[in-house]
Amino acid sequence: MNINFRQLTLSAALTLVFGLPANAHNSVVGLDNSVMRKDSTVHNDSIAKRHSADKAKKDSTAAKKENAYDKLMKKGGSVRNGLFTVRHIEDKWYFEVPQRITDRMLLAVTRFTSVPQAFKELPGEEVNHSTIYFEKRDDKTLLLRAYAKTQVADDKEQMAQLVEKSTIDPIVAKFDIIGKNPKTGDMLVEVSKFFVQDNNIFGLSSSDRKVVNVTALQADRSFIDTMTVYPINVEVRTLRTYSCPDGRMPASRTGFVTVGMNTSIVLLPEKPMQPRIADNRVGFFETRQTRFSDGAPSKGYAIINRYRLEPKDPKAYKQGKLVEPKKQIVYYIDPATPKKWVPYLIAGINDWNAAFEAAGFKNAIVAREVPKGSDISPDDARYCFLRYLPSETENAYGPCIVDPRSGEIIESHICWYHNVMNLVRKWYITQCGPLDKRAQTMQLPDKLMGELIRFVSSHEVGHTLGLRHNMIASSATPVEKLRDKKWVEANGHTVSIMDYARFNYVAQPEDGVSERGLFPRINVYDKWAIKWGYQYRPEFKDPWKEAKQLRTEVSEALSHDHRLAYCGDEGRGQDPRSQTESLGDDNMKASDYGIKNLKRVIAHLEKWTAQPDGQYDDLEEMHKSVRSQFARYCLHVQRNIGGMYTNTIPGMPVTEVVPRDVQKEAIDWCARNVFEAPLWLYPTSICTKLNLDAEDEIVNRARTLVSYLLSSNMVANQYKKSQRALKPYPVQEYLTDVFHAVWKPLGKEGDKQDYYRRQLERAYVNTLNQDINADPSKDKSTLSLNAANSDARLFLLQHLDTVETFCRKQQASLSSNSLNALHYAELIHEIELIRKKYDKAE
Structure with a gap:
């Protein structure tokens, strides 16, 4: 059936299509034109209302956020723009953190700015430092994390993902985002509480509080004083009060102490400097890391600490010309420094330019006074400073803070x-x-004192450039060259100012050596080390490829010049060439020369230290200094006995036992200078003025040395090393040499040397008793496991026979009732008791 729908009435069409009666169309919603118009309006109104409600809800939410920010802004307060926008509104502090700063590394350094009297730290000394960064968690939360990664992997390798997941940085603070600056989008957070709470980032940790003897932070008496804002940093000054049980500080008698602190937050470079891989043959401070790679086992390594030094003119630098750096290393002198010492401190810093020239840079480093009217502050971590501290401590130190x-x-x-x-x-x-x-007086001329200050300044600056101590440096100089005026003035008495080789004590008055040959200076090793650490090598885009080439260059340099040797034990290892305060390549010979000069000092000391008021304060201080210097000589020699050389020169054994003849020479030196009582060190006139008990000092020094030489640990050590030495020093021969150094026939009973010898011989037998009858289960502190399980006790038992034979022979040659005969009889009795105790224990 063909139907022309265009000719049908609407009611007819409805009847035909839906089977509805013709009058039913009014009940069908939306099909009648009039109904559609009406209901469409209702429908659209409904939609409009919903949209309006949603918009209102969104507008309300937005308004709330805006209102929180705007409401706060209406309160006024102060505002400073820089790295962060810092706001101080009423009694609270706020940061507006830009989105571009999130995930950027920041260096946070906190230092004391004011402390109470007798506090263990001083203004300018560091409290702590950390690398931190902000991280946006969501629209409501901003996190502060501390950078704690020491494991690395190439971003292109699979291991990088695993390393990233295994090295998540700790969250050290959480901040609620109050709102955003409508113009900049910067996130507003309140930071008041975080800066006055104690934490490991901006305050004293629990371990720090123990060090300075304070306990709980008193929040009601702790404040943020100021926040100063600069383009790449913010400086936050706080005042903190702590409970304090330490009554030694005058302020702590109230039960509390108050300290001032300054925290610098400095933006670190977005792109880190390319690291330089450390080489243990060159002495730089290091940052330890571990490298993971898809195709190789993990590898521990280190990167050296150094300033970023790049040439202004790379082309000229490549041609071998001296070029100024893009950014000069600048040190400012604390404005509080006494003016007469400032030129010498500056000179000590500028002296390092000679070393940087070896690395291809001119004017690389400079020291300056703070310009008048400048906002350069010693507390600002953007600047390097030499801080002058009002302390009775006789020291200085040079730390540096690095981008990890x-x-x-x-x-x-x-x-x-x-x-x-x-x-x-x-x-x-x-x-x-x-x-x-x-x-030769206690009042040194200012020029001399200035030069002394200059050398210390250079030494400490060396540390801040990244250089560690190199105590082996002075051993590169032959002892006799230290007395050669022409040679030592031209070459210096040590090849490194980073050694503890203070002054040339070997030179004798008749040698005529001037100040040029007495003072340490920046020398051969320092220049080579700076060249290695700071030379610009743009041809290497990968630090590992650079490291391979640099290692080759170090090997070549060391093979060519043994003076460049470095020993990283800080003078505390077994190598007698690497010692603090020592000079030359022969400790025994150098110490003999040193003692000659000490005897000259003792002969004139009362005159040099004479005080107008007739007191002896200066005499006491200087006599103690002379005795300390003598003690150093003794230790220098002692380290040769049982020692081990450590070598970094290519082709040489990594370790070598100190030769037998050198050890024998050291024992002989001890016999002449320690076991033969050094009475010259204690003139009666000086001891009387100072009420000094020389006897105890002489006896204790000798007794300590005997205990060292005869200890089970030393005997076991000597036996072990004799098995590997090219020229062995058998234990029996060693003990015989020690015996002959101590045991001498006694002469007249009233002789002072005999008095000290008797004391020494008793100490010798007592030491044997302690070692032979030691109980390993009880004497672990003095008896090593190797010694307890070695043949050391057997060797000492054998040696007891030698001592007894000598005592009986000497006793037989003396009258029975003489003091010396009684002495030997007593020792023989002690030896018998030692054996009985040993037999009983067995």
Whole structure:
């Protein structure tokens, strides 16, 4: 059936299509034109209302957020723009953190700015430092994390994903985002509480509080004082009050102490400097890391600490010309420094330019005074400073703070204690008084004191450049060259200022050596080390490829010049060539020369230290200094006995036992200078003035040395090393040499040397008793496991026979009732008791 729908009425069409009665169309919603118009309006109104409600809800939410920010802004307060926008509104502090700063590394350094009297730290000294970064978690939360990664992997390798998951950085703080700046989109957070709470980032950790003897932080008496804002940093000053049980501080008698702190938050480079892989044959401070790779086992390594030094003119640099760096290393002198010492401190810093020239840079480093009217502050971590501290401590130290990603030194503060002047004065008078008339008084001329300060300044700056101590450096100089005026003035008495080789105490008055040959200087090793660490090598885009080439260059340099040797034990290892305060390649010969000069000092000490008021404070201080210097000589020699050389020179054994003849020479030196009582060190006139008990000091020094030489640990060590030495020093021969150094026939009973010899011989037998009858289960602190399980006790039992034979022979040659005969009889009795105790234990 063909139907023309166009000709049908609407009701007919409905009837036909839907089977509805013709009058039913009014009940069908939306099919009648009039109904459609009406209901469409209702429908659209409904939609409009819903849209309006949704919009209102969104607008309400947005309004709430905006209102929280706007409401706060209406309260006024102060605002400073820089790295962050910092707001101070009423009594609270706020940061507006830009999105571009999130995930950027920041260096946070906190230092003391003010402390109570007798506090264990001083203004300018570091509290802590960390690398931190902000991370946006969501629209409501901003996190602060501490960078704690020491494991790395190439981003292109699969291992990188695993390393990333295994090295998540800790969240150290959470901040609620109050709102966003409508113009910049920066996130507003309140930081008040975090900066005045104690935490490992901006305050004292629990371990820090123990060090400085304070306990709980008093929140009601702790405040943020100021926040100063700069383009790449924010400086936050706080005042904190702690409970304090330490009654030694005058302020703590109230039960509380208050300290001031400054925290610098500095933006680190977005792109880290390319690290330089450490080589253990060159002495740099290091940042330890572990490298993971898809195709190789994990590898521990280190990157060196150094400033970022790049040439202004790379083309000229490549041609071998000296080029200025893009950014000079600048050290500012603390404005509080006494003015007369400033030129010498500056000179000590600028002296390092000679070393940087070896690396291809000119004017690489400079020291300056803070310009008047400048906002350069010692507390600002953007700047390197030499901080002058009002301390009685006789020291100085030079730390540096680095970017852990690259080893780049970001800033350094040399801490210079006021009384370091007293230390160098004592050193110079003690070591060079016989050689320099200016040092024959307690009041050194300012020019001499200035030069002493200059050398200490250079040493500490070396540390801040990344250099570690190199105590083996002075052993590269033959002892006799230290007395050669022409040679030592041209070459210096040590090849590195990073050694503890203070002054040339070997030179004798008749040698005529001037100050040029007495003072340490930046020398051959320092220049080579700076060249290795700071040379610009743009041809290497990968630090590992660079490291391979540099290792080859180090090997070539060491093979060519043994003076460049480095020993990283800080003078605490077994190598007698690497010792603090030692000089030359022969400890025994150098110490003999040193003692000659000490005897000259002792002969004139009362005159040099005479005080107008008739007191003896200066005499007491200087006599103690001379005795300490003598003790150093003894230790220098002692380290040769049972020692081991450590070598970094290609082709040489990594370790070597100190030769037999050198050890025998050392024992002979001890016999002449320690076991033969050094009475010259204790003149009656000085001891009377100082009420000094020389006897105890002499006896204790000798007794300690005997205990060292005869200990089970030493005997076991000597036996073990004799098995591997090219020229062995058998234990029996060693013990015989020690015996002959101590046991001498006694002469007249009233002789002072005999008195000290009897004391020494008793100490010898007592030491044998302690070692032979030691109980390993009880004497673990003095008896090593190797010694307890070795033949050391058997060797000492054999040696007891030698001692007994000598005592009986000497006893037979003396009258029975003489003091010396009684002495030997007593020792024989002691030996019998030692054997009985041993037999009983067995």
